[in-house]
Amino acid sequence: MATFLSLCMERGLTSVSIWSSEIDKVGEAVALTSLRDNGMTVSGYNRIGPFVPKYIARAEFELERAARFGADHVFLFTGGITEGDRDLNSARRRAEEHIARLLEMANKVGVKLAIEPLHPMLAGDRTVITSLSQANDLCETLGPGIGVVVDVYHLWWDERLEAEIMRAGRAGRLLGFHVNDWLIPTKHLLTDRGMMGDGIIDLPGIERMMRRAGFDGPVEVEIFSSDWWAHDPAEVIDIAIDRCRKLFGQDMVR
Amino acid sequence: MATFLSLCMERGLTSVSIWSSEIDKVGEAVALTSLRDNGMTVSGYNRIGPFVPKYIARAEFELERAARFGADHVFLFTGGITEGDRDLNSARRRAEEHIARLLEMANKVGVKLAIEPLHPMLAGDRTVITSLSQANDLCETLGPGIGVVVDVYHLWWDERLEAEIMRAGRAGRLLGFHVNDWLIPTKHLLTDRGMMGDGIIDLPGIERMMRRAGFDGPVEVEIFSSDWWAHDPAEVIDIAIDRCRKLFGQDMVR
Numbered sequence: 001m002a003t004f005l006s007l008c009m010e011r012g013l014t015s016v017s018i019w020s021s022e023i024d025k026v027g028e029a030v031a032l033t034s035l036r037d038n039g040m041t042v043s044g045y046n047r048i049g050p051f052v053p054k055y056i057a058r059a060e061f062e063l064e065r066a067a068r069f070g071a072d073h074v075f076l077f078t079g080g081i082t083e084g085d086r087d088l089n090s091a092r093r094r095a096e097e098h099i100a101r102l103l104e105m106a107n108k109v110g111v112k113l114a115i116e117p118l119h120p121m122l123a124g125d126r127t128v129i130t131s132l133s134q135a136n137d138l139c140e141t142l143g144p145g146i147g148v149v150v151d152v153y154h155l156w157w158d159e160r161l162e163a164e165i166m167r168a169g170r171a172g173r174l175l176g177f178h179v180n181d182w183l184i185p186t187k188h189l190l191t192d193r194g195m196m197g198d199g200i201i202d203l204p205g206i207e208r209m210m211r212r213a214g215f216d217g218p219v220e221v222e223i224f225s226s227d228w229w230a231h232d233p234a235e236v237i238d239i240a241i242d243r244c245r246k247l248f249g250q251d252m253v254r
Numbered sequence: 255m256a257t258f259l260s261l262c263m264e265r266g267l268t269s270v271s272i273w274s275s276e277i278d279k280v281g282e283a284v285a286l287t288s289l290r291d292n293g294m295t296v297s298g299y300n301r302i303g304p305f306v307p308k309y310i311a312r313a314e315f316e317l318e319r320a321a322r323f324g325a326d327h328v329f330l331f332t333g334g335i336t337e338g339d340r341d342l343n344s345a346r347r348r349a350e351e352h353i354a355r356l357l358e359m360a361n362k363v364g365v366k367l368a369i370e371p372l373h374p375m376l377a378g379d380r381t382v383i384t385s386l387s388q389a390n391d392l393c394e395t396l397g398p399g400i401g402v403v404v405d406v407y408h409l410w411w412d413e414r415l416e417a418e419i420m421r422a423g424r425a426g427r428l429l430g431f432h433v434n435d436w437l438i439p440t441k442h443l444l445t446d447r448g449m450m451g452d453g454i455i456d457l458p459g460i461e462r463m464m465r466r467a468g469f470d471g472p473v474e475v476e477i478f479s480s481d482w483w484a485h486d487p488a489e490v491i492d493i494a495i496d497r498c499r500k501l502f503g504q505d506m507v508r
Contacts, residue, residue: 080438086456088411121375123411124454125438130411157342157377157384184334184379186443200378202340 001026002034007234009038011241015218017044017176018069020062032069043220044114044149044176045071050079050126051098059102063109072217073114073147073175076102080125091128096138099146107145114175115139116149121189131155132164139173147173150210151222153180153193156201162209169213177210178222179203179244191226196243203247219248255280256288261488263292265495269472271298271430272323274316286323297474298368298403298430299325304333304380305352313356317363326471327368327401327429330356334379346382350392353400361399368429369393370403375443385409386418393427401427404464405476407434407447410455416463423467431464432476433457433498445480450497457501473502 001022008016016035023031035042045066048059066074076099081091099113106113115135118127129135132155135148148168155161168174181199186192196203207219221240228236255276262270270289277285289296299320302313320328330353335345353367360367369389372381383389386409389402402422409415422428435453440446450457461473475494482490 081454086454087459088456092413119374120411121373121440121443124436131413134413157374159346159385159388182378186375189375189440189443200335200340202342205341 001031004233005034005038005040007237008040011237013241014039015041015043015220017046017220017222018042018071019046020065021046023065023069028065028068035069042066042069042071043073043218045069045074045111047075047077048102048113049077051095052079056101060105060109063102063106063111066111067109071111073112073149074106075114075116075149077126078128080123080127088123088128092134095128096141099138100142103142103146112175113146114149115146116151116176116178117154118151119154122154131158131160132168133160136164136167136171136173139168139171147175149176149178150174150206151178151180152201152203152206153178153182153222156182156206161206165206165209165213169210169215172214174210174213174215174217176217176220177207177215178220179207180221180223180225188226191224191229193223193225195223195225195228195239196221196247207248219244255285258487259288259292259294261491262294265491267495268293269295269297269474271300271474271476272296272325273300274319275300277319277323282319282322289323296320296323296325297327297472299323299328299365301329301331302356302367303331305349306333310355314359314363317356317360317365320365321363325365327366327403328360329368329370329403331380332382334377334381342377342382346388349382350395353392354396357396357400366429367400368403369400370405370430370432371408372405373408376408385412385414386422387414390418390421390425390427393422393425401429403430403432404428404460405432405434406455406457406460407432407436407476410436410460415460419460419463419467423464423469426468428464428467428469428471430471430474431461431469432474433461434475434477434479442480445478445483447477447479449477449479449482449493450475450501461502473498 048062078095103113117129117132117135120130123130139146179196181194181196182201183194183199302316332349357367371383371386371389374384377384393400433450435448435450436455437448437453
């Protein structure tokens with residue numbers, strides 16, 4: 001974690017998303033010091049969920065920890081439908097009830113919750129929220145304190161994308177923007193995301209939608225990829241920054 | 255092809271979808287005789303597309319061949335976005351123009367066209383139509399002679415599914431119903447579909463939606479699976495029929 005953060009700092013980056021599991025590896029004190037020493041603010045905090053019975057106890061801990069790290073938002077990860085169950089509609093209703101309960105807790109702690117709709121190919125085992133429309137509907141029902149994160153990988157194909165980004169923007173609930181790319185062919189459902197520019201997603205087009213919708217936060221690189229994980233981290237960061245500059249312009253890198 | 259058809263006939267099946275490429279292997283006369291000898295009617299005819307420049311000449315041939323085989327409907331396969339292009343919206347508009355032209359041809363020949371929305375994970379390289387909403391919108395614009403085929407694999411995750419099936423039903427444009435299952439984990443984007451009952455799709459639930467929407471056609475089994483392709487075809491058909499009986503009731507098998 002410290003190595004990664006200093007690599008980011010050396011390149012002038014000032015904001016990062018973090019994983020609770022990574023904090024556990026080094027301890028909170030070390031993690032907080034690493035972030036402070038590298039001048040990093042925390043964008044997203046991963047995560048609350050999957051929504052299995054024992055998660056509620058952990059949820060309060062995660063929310064408070066996210067607050068200690070000054071995170072802008074905490075990701076909700078619903079998980080899929082229960083083993084042996086096939087009723088997606090009920091699973092969606094249950095997830096929404098969980099989120100309503102979490103929002104009360106988060107509002108007390110004073111951190112925002114983020115719904116990140118995942119790709120429909122992850123429905124069933126990893127999420128029950130598979131479109132930005134669904135996420136927007138849910139945020140509308142629940143009220144303040146909760147917003148959405150747009151990850152191009154999960155949403156680029158959706159014919160409703162632009163309309164739903166605008167809708168989220170109007171409601172002031174665009175919390176984050178994640179970039180990567182969709183490779184042809186895609187060899188694995190979870191760990192074969194591409195580097196920006198290597199796939200077929202119209203990244204500048206979607207970035208423009210986000211800006212038009214009023215989003216002024218950072219572009220966050222998130223590439224789940226066994227290929228890229230095998231590369232030298234410094235090289236990966238350099239390539240990612242270079243691609244972002246080319247696709248989105250100089251001033252987005254921060 | 256003849257072997258497959260006699261296996262179906264021995265089990266009391268009376269309707270099948272066919273592939274133009276399979277007809278090419280044995281010749282039209284033999285294919286027509288095989289179908290007639292086995293008392294089989296043709297449901298779907300695969301296919302027109304991908305919409306690359308040379309497909310139009312072939313399209314007329316396919317439509318006329320589909321008519322000779324008495325096919326109920328001909329599948330449109332848009333293909334993805336063009337190599338090097340990333341503009342999904344333009345690709346969608348171009349595909350819609352192609353489909354409008356094909357519909358004129360199909361109406362002259364007297365066969366129906368079928369849009370089968372494919373899973374979003376196939377957007378980009380195999381299709382630009384990734385939801386039943388999109389397909390319904392397009393049919394509404396184009397008018398009579400074109401309808402939709404609902405494949406559970408492609409659409410089960412969509413929160414709009416029930417509403418869009420009902421909408422298609424009201425317009426009398428439900429042409430087909432394909433079943434299979436979504437496996438956890440899914441190992442391959444194209445060839446890892448499951449046998450009905452082995453995955454997490456609520457098959458009886460979706461079948462009830464189709465019936466409520468007025469669909470009275472056959473349930474068609476379509477399992478793209480390197481695992482099942484490696485099995486003895488007779489065994490696969492027996493298992494598929496057994497599963498359909500259990501999931502949908504006795505009287506659906508025909």
